[in-house]
Amino acid sequence: MNAETLQFLLTTLMELATLVCAYLGLRLVKQNRWLRLALILVPLLVNTLLYIVYQTTPFFYLGVILLLCIPFVWPRKSA
Numbered sequence: 001m002n003a004e005t006l007q008f009l010l011t012t013l014m015e016l017a018t019l020v021c022a023y024l025g026l027r028l029v030k031q032n033r034w035l036r037l038a039l040i041l042v043p044l045l046v047n048t049l050l051y052i053v054y055q056t057t058p059f060f061y062l063g064v065i066l067l068l069c070i071p072f073v074w075p076r077k078s079a
Contacts (some may be wrong), residue, residue, distance in 0.1 A: 010050060011058050017043050018062045022069050033075040040069050 025039035044066040051059035 007054055007056070010054075011056070014043065014047055014050060014059065014062055018047065018065060022066060025073050026069060033073070036073045037070075037075065040066050040073055 021039045021043045025036045028036050028039075044063055047059045047063040047066065051063065
């Protein structure tokens with residue numbers, strides 16, 4: 001498997017993982033707050049590492065999408 005094929009597969013996998021984790025992190029209303037936050041932060045860290053390795057914009061934009069989701073799942077003391 002050459003480098004371009006690997007990069008394409010990783011990009012596709014992270015696009016799907018980002019969409020699924022963002023949806024689940026935002027929709028699991030009654031579940032554990034820290035689980036919801038972990039669902040957002042783990043793909044964010046993976047996207048950051050892949051952006052550092054490949055220097056391509058899809059990983060950057062996927063990370064931005066997940067960063068925008070964090071304020072909506074951040075645990076509050078009142079909840």
